[in-house]
Amino acid sequence: MKEVFEYIVSLLKSRIFPMILVFIIMISILVHRLFVLQIVNGDSYVEDLSSSIKKDMSVVAARGRIYDRNGVLLAYNDLSYAVKISDSGRYSDNAVKNKTINNSIDKTLTIIETNGDTYSNDLPIIYNNGQFSYNVEGTSLLRFLRDSYGTESIAALSDEQKATSAENMFKYLCEVYSINYEEFGIEHSLMMVNLRRYMAANSYNRYLTFIIANEVSDKTVAAILENSDELVGVTVEEQYIRRYVDSVYCSQILGYTGTVSNAELEELGDGYESNDIVGKSGIEKSMESELSGSKGEKSVYVDTVGRITEVLDEEDPQAGHDVYLTIDINLQKSIYHAIEDEITSIFMQYFTPGNNKITYNGSGDVDTIYITAQEVYFALIDNNLVSLKQIQEQNTANEAEIYSQFETKKSETLSWLKDELTSGDTAYGKLSEEQKLYIWYIYDLLRSENIFSLANVDTSDSVYYDWIYGDSTSLSQLLTYGISKNWINMSSLTSEKYTSLQESYDALVDYVISALDSDTAFFKKMYKYMINAGSISGRQVCMLLYEQGVLDINADDSKYQALVSGSMGAYEFMSYIVSNKIITVGQLALKPCSGSAVVTNPNNGDILALVSYPSYDNNKLSGTVDAKYYNSLVSDNASPLLNRATQSFIAPGSTYKPCTIIAGIDTGIISSSTTFNCSGVFDKVTPSPRCWQKWGHGSETPVTAIRDSCNVYMYNVGYNLACSKNGSYNSTYGTNVLKKYSDMLGLSTKSGIEIEEGTPGASSQNAIASAIGQGNHRYSTLNLARYVTTLATSGTCYNLTLIDKITDYDGNVLRDNSAEVNNKVELSSDIWNTVHTGMNLAAGTYSAFSSLKMSIAAKTGTAQEKTTDPDHATLITYAPYENPEYCMAVRIQNGYASGNAVTLGADIYKMLFNISD
Incomplete structure (x- = not known):
């Protein structure tokens, strides 16, 4: 016994005892951890492994090709990289989830933009020239509103919900998904809303991926992979891209493809998922069942951020069928050019440097309708060939001079409008042509925003009837009368409650003037009259084509120099540009143009x-x-x-x-x-x-x-x-x-x-x-x-x-x-x-x-x-x-x-x- 005691004492005093003690502690911890993992929580981990890590995924089939009657290829598939996202992260609460996903999308979009790539957005809300609008209507719009508000059916939507403006719907969805559109910017926020609504609609399938961008560059792929730890749920995958040969000549026939919408899912039925690519129009849509093929399947393991770590089993997809059309693409192309040539010839026949649009014969009937030079100069602005935004940036002396003239015109116009609405009260019939255009534009603006609610208007009312068909009612009369008759939806302007008619009308006028102050479409109306009055010359507008990169100075230096020096007039310049189809009649969008x-x-x-x-x-x-x-x-x-x-x-x-x-x-x-x-x-x-x-x-x-x-x-x-x-x-x-x-x-x-x-x-x-x-x-x-x-x-x-x-x-x-x-x-x-x-x-x-x-x-x-x-x-x-x-x-x-x-x-x-x- 004494010997055992002495041995223990000597062991405790020995140098290896601390090491033995450490090993004993480590082994104890390991045994305890194994016990917890395998015995205490074993069933839970087995369930998590089978339900969250092992996934069955569909494999998209190659889409069928489209040919013309002679076997000329019109549409085919090209392999490229696609950036996708899935709701695959783990979050402590909904606020963390929203912040994580929104930040991931924002950073991904920034990477895509930085590398010169573009991303896809099929949200039915678009933002253009400072204005929100829907790009669908009718039943398609009602379905979108139904899905956004989460009602059981279209019929369950309230009248207020059906009348929701595009801007208000955007802000509502931003609130639902905790998207700070002021922080992220409108464009990024629109994309976030689009992806988040797809994820929400498929929340039962967290690993379903949704396309952010197709056909991205190697630089974008590398950047996404390098930042994968921060981009939760974001992956890069190989994917087929639809390509069209000679597309402009038969795009109206072929149509195009895109991510399936909720409405299309309802129509297409089983076999389609929310991230599938389907035909959106034309032959691509009508022949979807032939072109789409049959999906394959594979079983995989994925990690916690959705990346595939192992493929367990795979069944190959079946490619779609090829469709041969009856059209002859060479004939199609030749006719397209022939139409353009003939319209150009007609255009040049009636293009005049004069200001008279119409001449009359001795009987007072219309004799000839001309295409005036002023119309053509304005068409360059009106159909967005030159950019008002770039004019505002004033990168050239010419742009600075034009913008200065515009600022003066804008100040004068808004000042007159405010005076007219608050104290002028001029009957519509007594206004000048230009003033009528501005006043009617305000009416159209209020109507399109559903502020002036036609649903509430008594169309037989004498005031409204005279406004539409007569000329003795002023806009201020219509609006003040409309407020008293509840034709004006003040709740869409502000949440404040006004106690008097005058307070309500003042708020409405303030809204109108504020809206016009940033309305690009309204600015164009002013540019039209500035060109007509000569405060902006045709030569100045034509020079913008070169200054803004629409036309290449180096490719046509002599014409540019002649324009700058004044040796070639604006009418002569536009005659040359149009007759040689450098700018086409289709781009000008004047009559004729189609x-x-x-x-x-x-x-x-x-x-x-x-x-x-x-x-x-x-x-x-x-x-x-x-x-x-x-x-x-x-x-x-x-x-x-x-x-x-x-x-x-x-x-x-x-x-x-x-x-x-x-x-x-x-x-x-x-x-x-x-x-x-x-x-x-x-x-x-x-x-x-x-x-x-x-x-x-x-x-x-x-x-x-x-x-x-x-x-x-x-x-x-x-x-x-x-x-x-x-x-x-x-x-x-x-x-x-x-x-x-x-x-x-x-x-x-x-x-x-x-x-x-x-x-x-x-x-x-x-x-x-x-x-x-x-x-x-x-x-x-x-x-x-x-x-x-x-x-x-x-x-x-x-x-x-x-x-x-x-x-x-x-x-x-x-x-x-x-x-x-x-x-x-x-x-x-x-x-x-x-x-x-x-x-x-x-x-x-x-x-x-x-x-x-x-x-x-x-x-x-x-x-x-x-x-x-x-x-x-x-x-x-x-x-x-x-x-x-x-x-x-x-x-x-x-x-x-x-x-x-x-x-x-x-x-x-x-x-x-x-x-x-």
Whole structure:
């Protein structure tokens, strides 16, 4: 025992005892920790591991390609890096979560911007020129409001919620997600709101990723990876980007892709997730089920910030099918350039250095509508070719001088407006043209912001009625009266409660003046009158094109120096710029600036070309939306996002006359030999409409009436159709008969193509005017193309198609597509011969067609919309006359005369039949 005691004492005194003691303590701690991990908390960690770390993920399939009819590639996939984010962090509370995620997004956006990349934002709220607005409307907007407010349905939204302005909705969402938009800036905050709403909608799936930016550079990838510890939930992944070849020529057909919206998820159903890329418009949207392919799956382990650490199992995705279109891309491109050339030629014909916009003939009717130099100078500002923001920065002496003039004008204008609103009380009809524009702008501003709430207005009220239709009410009268009638929504201006009408009105005036003080759209109104008054010269505005980098000084130094020195005037300079398409008519967005053409194959209903001018680059809208570019498209006065061929509707003019003749003969009102005398006036009604040939055509038959486009003959047919029921004139009966034949011929019904098209409409008023293609007819160029195809085939009305065939990714044909015949118009050969002969004779009256040395059928149309705007020029035609191979409809909006449409049509025939000049 003594020996044991001595051994223990010696051990305690030895040098290794402390080491032994340390080992014992460490082993005890380790054993205790293992016990806690495996025994006490084992079940919890096993559950966390299986539910939070091991994840099943979908693998996106390669999207199918799109080709033209000849196998020319139009849309394909390109591999690139994408920056994504997921709600994958762990947070102690919601405040920490909001701060962490918002900071991660902000830092990521800064990295992206610093390296020259762009990020995508499909939030339905946009911020442009200092103003918030929605970029969706109707049901789409209501769905967004429903999701934002978290109501069960659209019907559950209150009237106040439905009327929420874009700015107030943005601020509301910022509050929901604790986003300090003053700290982060508007643009970053808009992106934060967009990502946070996606995350919130998918909170049940924390590791679902959402795209911040596609196609980022290697520098951005490196920066993201270097800062990954700070960027919680942010990852970089390889992803396919949609590319479009020759995009501007067929973007209206192809459309573009983007992240699926909540509304689209509801429509697409199972198989789609919130981060999927889907077709947003055009063929990309309509053929989504063919192009999208089938997703793969993989099981992975991820770490606490969402990065994949191990792939356990993987099933490959199946690529989407390829779609071949019926269009010929080379024809499409050639027609696009031909439209631009023809509009440029028209533009230059009417471009004048003078200030007179309109001249009148001896009868007081409009004779000529010119495009004035002042209009063109202002168009450079109005359509954002030159930047008001850059003028404000005053980087050049010219900009400083212009801005100084503007500041003076602005001060004078706002001062006058405040005086007018507080004490002027001038009746609207007694204001000058410029003053009327400013006053009406204020009314429009209050109405668009729902401050002047039309929902609350009694439209029969005498004060409101006079404001809209009369000229004796002043804006101050309208607004003070509106406050007393609760037409003014003061709660949208301020939370303060005013005890008197005067206090409320003063607050409203202060709001108006404050809003105008930073309203870029209002500034443009002032610039217009500054240019008109000469306080800003055309030369100064033209120099801005070089100073702001719109035009390259080095590429055209001689013209710049000539402009600076004054040896070349502003009118001469703009003539050179426009005629050489350095700046296009589409960019200026004056009238004319747009056109469209559709070419079909009458033997099978294929669409060979469907062209809308001006267009846009859909590469900048697919994947990562170039927000600046998109906003420029939305605000572009030429509306390049609008497909002029399928969604722009105007009266058909005289192209409708073959339909009138068909209706007249088939109903027995006339025969193919019936004559009417055209004296230049149709005197069966008062006021008596006139023929375009003021001295008349004399005796006309249906054939010669089509050839000569005789209005009086068609007036007689329209009048008699309206009288046929009981002998008395009934306009509605007449328009119903005309509509029946418009529908039969495929003119006033949808064409059935695979992309978005609007709904046409046959005229429902004034049977006499409707018979010559006026009234309230509304047809697209596509409707006219279907109509002329039915005429050319003597009654075969196709549901036109853009799809040639579908193949798998290896080129094996899965489905050959062909246009369906919607209906057959059964008419006598006498009727068809009458129409065909008339159209053949009509084509022969145009030298542009005669020079082609081939037999053509055609009918032109000139439709007037406003007497102060140029008429629309329209053409329907087919060739060869004896055995039609091609049918065509052409429209130049505000193209002045139908002969201009014929010139364009002749150029297209040269392409189709390889005819050289």
